[in-house]
Amino acid sequence: MIQEFSVKNFLSFREKQTISFLASTDKKNVNEVTFQPREGVKILKLLMVYGANASGKTNLILAIQALWVLMISSQANEDEKISQYRPFILDEGEPTEFEIIFWKGSIKYKYHVVFDESRILYERLMYTTESGILSDLYERSQKETIKFGSTIRELKAKDKQVFNTETLKNHTVLATLNKKNIQSPSVLVDLYIWIKNNVHGIGSYQNAYEIAELANRDKGVKNFLLEILKKADFNISDVHLVETTLSPQLITEIEKDVNVSNELKAKLLKPQKEILFFHNSDEKAFSIPYRMESAGTKAYFRLARLLLELGNEGTLVMEDELEDSLHYDLLLHFLETFLRTEIESQLIFATHSQMLLSEEWMLRRDMIVLVEKSKNSSSLLYKASDFGLHKNVSLLNAYKIGKLGAKPILGSTFINES
Structure with missing residues (x-):
């Protein structure tokens, strides 16, 4: 100090x-x-x-x-x-x-x-x-x-x-x-x-994906982050880090495109990681991708990580x-x-x-x-x-x-x- x-x-x-x-x-x-x-x-x-x-x-x-x-x-x-x-x-x-x-x-x-x-x-x-x-x-x-x-x-x-x-x-x-x-x-x-x-x-700790990966590896960290988000009234019950892949049709189109280099094709076809925030409602639970969450939610997700570090x-x-x-x-x-x-x-x-x-x-x-x-x-x-x-x-x-x-x-x- x-x-x-x-x-x-x-x-x-x-x-x-x-x-x-x-x-x-x-x-x-x-x-x-x-x-x-x-x-x-x-x-x-x-x-x-x-x-x-x-x-x-x-x-x-x-x-x-x-x-x-x-x-x-x-x-x-x-x-x-x-x-x-x-x-x-x-x-x-x-x-x-x-x-x-x-x-x-x-x-x-x-x-x-x-x-x-x-x-x-x-x-x-x-x-x-x-x-x-x-x-x-x-x-x-x-x-x-x-x-x-x-x-x-x-x-x-x-x-x-x-x-x-x-x-x-x-x-x-x-x-x-x-x-x-x-x-x-x-x-x-x-x-x-x-x-x-x-x-x-x-x-x-600006990288939300690194925060999500840490939570994915460490259950204690995940529980801490979820508790902080819950107490902040974000109605978030869970956080998942998932891999997303393109549809078979889009994969075929990319592979056949002669105007796209092999290096760029490899990048486009590589599975991408995505953070999903799960919310509860009176009807049923649903998930929202991190990129579609509000600026305040994104900011507090990072602040929750700072609280963990503090x-x-x-x-x-x-x-x-x-x-x-x-x-x-x-x-x-x-x-x-x-x-x-x-x-x-x-x-x-x-x-x-x-x-x-x-x-x-x-x-x-x-x-x-x-x-x-x-x-x-x-x-x-x-x-x-x-x-x-x-x-x-x-x-x-x-x-x-x-x-x-x-x-x-x-x-x-x-x-x-x-």
Whole structure:
């Protein structure tokens, strides 16, 4: 789980911006919406990002996502550009900087990285040992050897040499584990595997056929997905993944067509997979192909898969416009289900759904991040809880009248046609 994240010179973030995921002193619903990796540390399980179009909402999600990808993505050769380098338009050539404090179970990590399009300029990874004190895992500066912390006793001199040889200038030390099977400290291996398996960026699980195939293989997964869909009032009783074939007459016509290449014929004649959703009615059950289902049904089928993933220990999911194609009540139902059932996972999403601001019975003000453009077009971050509004003041009304900022400044609706 993320405790704190900072970004500088990435997309619309020019100056350093920091956002905390720690819960404020507000005691409302604190047990339901937070997780305590250690006594006294309460981290929010949910963060919603608001702002006008082009303010930087999505860029904040992309920045968090870029950091995780950078940490574990290696390069084949040292001449490849670092794709995560996407600087502020007026600061091209200047380095990008990420800092993050996060928890994997009861272990706290702190990571700082500075890089440009061609090399990692500096990085440092720290973690808490059994004593609870932050200690270095490694530190690396440009053109210097990697300095491993004194707590990494299992790493021998020859292994350190392999790390220094295999860690190219354009990828991180941790990413070296992605390209070579080397003797590495278990704390690094565990961290690498956790990021690879438990951090999910924007648009994860978009392939409905992969979700259906998983459900087809695993009865427990299928039952979970069906339960979520049933509770969401989709009237879906079953999901089948079937193979469809063409009619004999059509097969014969394709085979005889001299204008169709053999390669294309093979593709056309190959059996296709189709997802069928089974529905109940007062008369009888019937099935509808996935492609003919509503956009909302398709969206929630994917969200049900995300809920399954969020049920894994310490999973992080990032989404953009989570409410897309969903009825507001269904969006609320999804968020409430997440908060009530998931313990150690975290969901971060950007949204335009202002009505969520009125759900203060469930969503606290420290869970709401606001993004606004400054006069130099750089994105600024702050929280709704920073304003110190009285608890009886409607957050939704305060946002609507502009007290919280992060709203578009619109011109007149009259158009001069001359």
